[in-house]
Amino acid sequence: MFFDYQPKPMKGEIMAELIKINLTEDEMPRQWYNLNADFDKPMPPPVAADGKPITPDMLAPVFPMNLIEQEMSTERWINIPEEVLGVLKLWRPSPLYRAKRLEKMLGTPARIYYKNEGVSPPGSHKPNTAIAQAYYNKEFGIKKLTTETGAGQWGSALAFSCQLMGLQCKVFMVRISFDQKPFRKMMMNTWGADCVASPSEETNAGREILKNDPDTPGSLGIAISEAIEQAVQNKDTRYALGSVLNHVLLHQTIIGLEAKKQLDKIGVYPDVIIGCAGGGSNFAGIAFPFICDKIAGKTIRIIATEPESCPTLTRAPYAYDSGDVAMMTPLLPMYSLGHTFVPPPIHAGGLRYHGMAPMVSHALREKLIEAAALHQLECYESAVLWARTEGFIPAPETAHAIAQVIREAKMAKEEGKEKILLMNWSGHGLMDLTGYQAYFDGKLKDYALPDELLQRSLASLKGLPKPPGV
Numbered sequence: 412m413f414f415d416y417q418p419k420p421m422k423g424e425i426m427a428e429l430i431k432i433n434l435t436e437d438e439m440p441r442q443w444y445n446l447n448a449d450f451d452k453p454m455p456p457p458v459a460a461d462g463k464p465i466t467p468d469m470l471a472p473v474f475p476m477n478l479i480e481q482e483m484s485t486e487r488w489i490n491i492p493e494e495v496l497g498v499l500k501l502w503r504p505s506p507l508y509r510a511k512r513l514e515k516m517l518g519t520p521a522r523i524y525y526k527n528e529g530v531s532p533p534g535s536h537k538p539n540t541a542i543a544q545a546y547y548n549k550e551f552g553i554k555k556l557t558t559e560t561g562a563g564q565w566g567s568a569l570a571f572s573c574q575l576m577g578l579q580c581k582v583f584m585v586r587i588s589f590d591q592k593p594f595r596k597m598m599m600n601t602w603g604a605d606c607v608a609s610p611s612e613e614t615n616a617g618r619e620i621l622k623n624d625p626d627t628p629g630s631l632g633i634a635i636s637e638a639i640e641q642a643v644q645n646k647d648t649r650y651a652l653g654s655v656l657n658h659v660l661l662h663q664t665i666i667g668l669e670a671k672k673q674l675d676k677i678g679v680y681p682d683v684i685i686g687c688a689g690g691g692s693n694f695a696g697i698a699f700p701f702i703c704d705k706i707a708g709k710t711i712r713i714i715a716t717e718p719e720s721c722p723t724l725t726r727a728p729y730a731y732d733s734g735d736v737a738m739m740t741p742l743l744p745m746y747s748l749g750h751t752f753v754p755p756p757i758h759a760g761g762l763r764y765h766g767m768a769p770m771v772s773h774a775l776r777e778k779l780i781e782a783a784a785l786h787q788l789e790c791y792e793s794a795v796l797w798a799r800t801e802g803f804i805p806a807p808e809t810a811h812a813i814a815q816v817i818r819e820a821k822m823a824k825e826e827g828k829e830k831i832l833l834m835n836w837s838g839h840g841l842m843d844l845t846g847y848q849a850y851f852d853g854k855l856k857d858y859a860l861p862d863e864l865l866q867r868s869l870a871s872l873k874g875l876p877k878p879p880g881v
């Protein structure tokens with residue numbers, strides 16, 4: 412058996428009618444779940460440019476060894492350290508809500524449940540891993556973490572976590588967001604982090620780019636290169652990544668493990684699970700603890716949603732590709748639009764990454780999950796309907812999950828089926844209101860990635876090794 416608790420019988424109508432299903436702190440999961448233990452076919456390993464699997468020592472200048480061990484682990488269960496649990500308890504267990512007002516508005520027989528990850532201090536699921544990463548770095552003797560951030564969700568989560576774990580934090584924030592979205596930077600400063608616009612004068616990578624293009628808006632790829640450069644040059648500094656890697660996804664499984672216990676309390680099991688996917692971490696967090704049931708034979712649909720403008724899971728090939736533009740990371744087996752992909756300026760900044768977590772990519776290849784791409788107008792329309800029924804204002808990334816939930820709820824109505832839908836509500840949008848304003852002003856347009864642009868960025872995959880079977 413995968414889980415150490417037994418399903419309990421339904422406790423009657425009252426439980427099923429609850430709006431909010433809570434767990435006590437004692438009921439919080441004590442272990443993370445590692446899907447790598449249960450894939451029928453193992454994932455291909457990350458490789459170097461010569462196609463040979465990388466070894467732990469090759470990652471040592473960038474990450475502490477205790478996290479590298481987690482990255483490569485195939486243990487099914489990994490204990491959550493008490494100190495990490497102690498901080499997570501500030502907002503965890505997060506409530507599981509039933510979206511009854513939305514159900515009523517849609518007239519659907521489906522029951523919509525959502526895990527509210529917007530209740531963390533920075534406002535998203537990101538601190539679930541930021542706290543764990545800060546802890547393991549501290550245990551390893553590291554004094555400072557560097558990272559990159561786009562719109563600022565991840566940077567603010569790491570700033571918060573470093574402050575609580577007693578580490579210094581340096582965030583390279585993509586220039587255009589640094590100028591246009593100052594509030595996330597102010598949050599990082601409030602939590603004691605140093606946040607600079609990227610490209611900066613502080614690194615070789617930044618200086619080189621500024622020399623050629625002083626007015627560049629920056630990109631996530633450049634910011635990653637700057638953050639890694641500073642980490643590898645200082646003995647007591649390491650780099651932290653907010654998505655994509657195995658250990659990041661592992662730390663997020665607390666979401667799905669809690670949801671499973673919460674649904675169990677009211678005696679239900681989901682028919683459909685939905686999460687938005689940028690690098691794949693919040694989707695993995697809700698989905699992976701249920702995927703193991705699917706591997707064991709349960710019938711369940713699990714859907715990752717992404718923007719039509721950045722269609723990694725729905726249109727990109729499965730390939731070995733680098734995580735950043737400067738190719739400083741190992742080659743990861745993943746669906747990728749190509750590391751030179753330049754994302755269009757949609758408001759869901761967290762869904763603009765060129766690749767997808769290797770574990771999520773492998774799950775799609777193994778047909779354990781499905782993927783759907785959505786246009787931004789449908790997402791904003793869904794987010795506004797959500798805010799006007801359920802109250803909480805979602806992040807634009809989260810809106811991609813909501814739009815799919817609404818599609819599924821409408822389908823359940825057409826079919827006359829009382830389906831159980833479970834969604835990860837990955838974060839609030841209170842720092843993203845300019846996107847809502849642009850939507851209300853009619854300034855947003857739908858944008859499907861043109862094939863010629865896709866082909867251009869895919870050209871950057873040429874000459875790289877290929878995963879087995881491709």
Ligand SMILES: Cc1ncc(COP(=O)(O)O)c(C=O)c1O
Nearest residue numbers: 564654689690691692693761838
């Ligand atoms: C609120 C929110 N949801 C989703 C995402 C997408 O990231 P991931 O796929 O790693 O969960 C982000 C990324 O910044 C985010 O801030």
